[in-house]
Amino acid sequence: MKSLKHLNKYLVKYKYRLLLGFLFIILTNFFKIFPAQLIRESLNLIKDKLSGKEFSTTSLLTDYIQDLSIGETVVLYASIIFLIAIITGIFTFFQRQTIIIMSRLIEFDLKNEIFQHYQKLDSTFYKENNTGDIMNRISDDVLKTRMYLGPAIMYSFGLLSLFIMVVPVMFSINVKLAIYSLTPLPILSIIIYLVSARINKQSEKVQSKLSDITTLSQETYSGIRILKTYVKDRFFSSKLNSENEIYREYSMDLVKTNSLFFPVMMLLIGLSTIFTIYIGGTLLIEDAANPLIPENEKIKIGEILSFVIYINMLTWPVTAIGWVTSIIQRAAASQTRINAFLNTQPKVKNNSNEKLNLKGExxxxxxxxxxxxxxxxxxxxxxxxxxxxxxxxxxxxxxxxxxxxxxxxxxxxxxxxxxxxxxxxxxxxxxxxxxxxxxxxxxxxxxxxxxxxxxxxxxxxxxxxxxxxxxxxxxxxxxxxxxxxxxxxxxxxxxxxxxxxxxxxxxxxxxxxxxxxxxxxxxxxxxxxxxxxxxxxxxxxxxxxxxxxxxxxxxxxxxxxxxxxxxxxxxxxxxxxxxxxxxxxxxxxxxxxxxxxxxxxxxxxxxx
Ligand SMILES: Nc1ncnc2c1ncn2[C@@H]1O[C@H](COP(=O)(O)OP(=O)(O)OP(=O)(O)O)[C@@H](O)[C@H]1O
Ligand SMILES: [Mg+2]
The missing domain is CATH 3.40.50.300 (P-loop containing nucleotide triphosphate hydrolases)
Incomplete structure (x- = not known):
């Protein structure tokens, strides 16, 4: 991970964009909390209304909806939720506009830095490294470090701030249910990490095979005249065929893992939802039968529903941990390679900036x-x-x-x-x-x-x-x-x-x-x-x-x-x-x- 330190100077350079991005992330997450709250409230209130009971949930709107019909209450809540969704959308837009754009700007700067450095290096460097490697550092590797600067930073911070805001809310609603429903999340993230590490390994194999094939065909075409005069077309065809065959195998492996990825993720998310509903339902039945618990501390249907929403909100960022971890690992590997080039000093140094009036002896x-x-x-x-x-x-x-x-x-x-x-x-x-x-x-x-x-x-x-x-x-x-x-x-x-x-x-x-x-x-x-x-x-x-x-x-x-x-x-x-x-x-x-x-x-x- 140390290699990524090189990028800090750029993060400092674009600190205002980054901080603004963080602010937007916090605002987005802040507004994300409300819909679940409102749904819980509305559901509990409507249920109380239907059964003609006193309101067991306190809400800012309690007094106001006292006189509304059930239909009007639903419309009121739905409109507020809709409004919040729009606000959240706007902030999400700005969050991407700041952080992802920052990562693009750094990508630009980094490419320039590498290019400038390439120009300073002497022929020994160009003899020791092949063109493919030199090109890859400035294209592929920079792309991977950008993934760290953009998505990885954005999702990590998003996850952190979401947890800090949502988890206390969950505990404030119901401690027992909070503990039970949060337990499956770490397992989820470990599984996703393992799967995405496998995907990365396989796609790297696919990538490197692809670059072999590109090199081979490039050579074939640039040397086509010599190839034809030596009647080597068959030989090259079979060579390309066997390379292609390996490429196909690697690709099929990748496709298999990839096709497993989403179903497994959906299954795990589904399981954790069911788990929450089951635990919530059991608690609800227990609470209802227990006369010792005061009415307004008993778990209600609205609470369970809001938990389902919270858990669903948390599962995506939690799956993202696995994904983000592997992005960061790849970025670190790429940056290590980039740094190795950036730290290469030309052996031939320019020791003067003086203007030269050359005579030619x-x-x-x-x-x-x-x-x-x-x-x-x-x-x-x-x-x-x-x-x-x-x-x-x-x-x-x-x-x-x-x-x-x-x-x-x-x-x-x-x-x-x-x-x-x-x-x-x-x-x-x-x-x-x-x-x-x-x-x-x-x-x-x-x-x-x-x-x-x-x-x-x-x-x-x-x-x-x-x-x-x-x-x-x-x-x-x-x-x-x-x-x-x-x-x-x-x-x-x-x-x-x-x-x-x-x-x-x-x-x-x-x-x-x-x-x-x-x-x-x-x-x-x-x-x-x-x-x-x-x-x-x-x-x-x-x-x-x-x-x-x-x-x-x-x-x-x-x-x-x-x-x-x-x-x-x-x-x-x-x-x-x-x-x-x-x-x-x-x-x-x-x-x-x-x-x-x-x-x-x-x-x-x-x-x-
Ligand atoms: N860039 C290089 N890296 C390593 N060795 C080199 C390099 N260039 C030349 N040599 C070696 O140095 C020796 C002298 O090469 P040089 O190119 O100076 O010969 P030359 O007299 O110019 O030959 P020619 O008439 O074929 O051009 C050769 O043995 C060659 O293999
Ligand atoms: Mg020569």
Whole structure:
């Protein structure tokens, strides 16, 4: 239950709504007491009237109804009861309007809190937790905590206040009958608790199976092309079938328990009513036969009827205890999960809020780095220097640590040892957001949004919409313009799930345009020309030369053709730098770079 403490700050924030809600609950319950009283009174009075006896019940209305006929008395009482019912209804409405709305507001705040926190967390967090979990915390789990804030608080307080008000009234009417008729209630609530705990367990099983099925079908559809080319439809169908079969079984179990729930509840409520009538009737007969009890202390028919009404009033909230207990348990479990995420602190911290006037000199001094989540030592003692306005190229076998250098430069992670300096300042002392804002990166895995081409390119721009000409210029520089205008909808073409499928090279170039439009001080190309032919590559690299005149660029590639014009080339191997220099120097060296160059030269000649 401790985890729910996190929500207290919100309860404090909305304290006036909550207190007002409590007030409405009290008022509702206060007015709920009267109808039973009035029915008891009217019944006793009418009975006395019929038998021509003195009135044995005292009432505010006794004098007034003395002169009324029986019919008029009934109408009078009925109207008062009706009026009270309307008042009770109005207060019930306000009670929901305050408390349930408060729970919705907190739900909103809590979702925002979690979302804000997600944005602060670094890549390690996103590697360690899968998307499904991250989504569930903010949707499903928040929903469960809302059930605690809304219904659970409302019903618990309602129950408490109802008991405090009704039970004394019952005892004031008849002690013996009060004790007897209240006894079955705790048993009722325990039984309901057991049944609803079972329902929760079963519905959780159903839920988790359902999410398995959703994941499976989602994967099937997004991978439908590969699935068809590998002729795996049968396999996936049978997999889905067996999952569905389990889902059906779980659902049937749940339905069985659910269908038991209401009959059992009704039976128990019915039994307690019968019990009250039986005990009341027995007492009435005993009292009537006992001459020692004064007339106005004897139990009468009106008393029994009012008890039946009170017991019925109490049984619903009592059954709600069981229900509320399980709501609170689930909310606590959900909040524990939410808190675990909220308490996760990003390992990479932003240590500065200063504005950055980035020039773009980059220094790596003896940098080593191991990925915390896999323990893979990706970089060993890396040192290099890129003066402002120069181009560095990184080449090396797959898995040699090229992208890892970029991860560190963008502070997706922090170095284990050594230091990275930007404009001679330790990268840890630089405002991360500013650094990222001034850097244009084309990542190795292209990611495009399911949106128009125009919006995908414009995404790189500041927080405003760029002019059409700016977007077109970026597209031209990325050598994708002619491809775009050939499409029927041009820049307005939708790409992604429900749109046009672009080729790998086209996607890479849109991704390049997105980075270029930013007009960044540092530009990074991570292997993003791999799916582009050498001619187009040449065009793009030539365009870059003029675009990035006084700016720093880093180009990562497997191809010598992409890197040969760089000011410095470093050759990576197993996390370390094995060669470093200009193209000509490295050719002279006749080492690994030279070898790669020869092989690729041969390949391109063979193609011709
Ligand atoms: N996010 C990550 N978490 C854990 N290990 C990683 C992560 N990214 C890379 N690695 C590991 O670090 C090593 C270096 O990977 P890196 O991505 O830097 O290689 P690369 O030179 O960019 O390769 P490629 O040319 O295939 O892109 C690899 O062994 C890889 O498995
Ligand atoms: Mg890489």
């Amino acid at each position: 980059i220094n790596f001094n003896n940098v080593s780095f191991t990925y915390p989540e896999s323990g893979i030592k990706a970089l060993k003692n890396i040192s290099f220097n890129i003066p402002q306005g120069k181009t560095l190229a990184i080449i090396g076998k797959t898995g040699s640590g090229k992208s890892s250098i970029i991860n560190l430069l963008m502070r997706s992670y922090d170095v284990d040892s050594g230091e990275i300096l930007i404009d001679k300042k330790d990268i840890k002392q630089i405002n991360i957001n500013q650094l990222r804002e001034h850097t244009g990166i084309v990542p190795q895995d292209v990611f495009l949004f399911s949106d128009t081409i125009e919006n995908n390119i414009a995404f790189g721009y500041k927080n405003e919409l760029p002019a059409k000409s700016t977007i077109e210029k970026a597209a031209k520089d990325a050598a994708i313009y002619s491809n775009i205008i050939e499409l029927p909808d041009g820049f307005q073409t939708k790409i992604g799930e429900r749109g046009v499928t672009l080729s790998g090279g086209q996607k890479q170039r849109i991704s390049i345009a997105r980075a270029i439009i930013k007009n960044p001080q540092i530009l990074i190309f991570d292997d993003c020309l791999s799916a582009v032919d050498t001619e187009t590559e040449d065009i793009i690299l030539t365009n870059l030369k003029s675009l990035m005149k006084d700016k720093t660029s880093i180009i990562i590639s497997h191809r010598v053709s992409s890197v040969k014009n760089a000011d410095t080339i470093i050759v990576m191997h197993e996390g370390g730098i094995i060669e470093q220099g200009t193209h000509d120097e490295l050719i002279q060296l006749k080492g690994s770079y030279y070898e790669t160059y020869q092989i690729q030269l041969l390949e391109s000649e063979n193609k011709k």
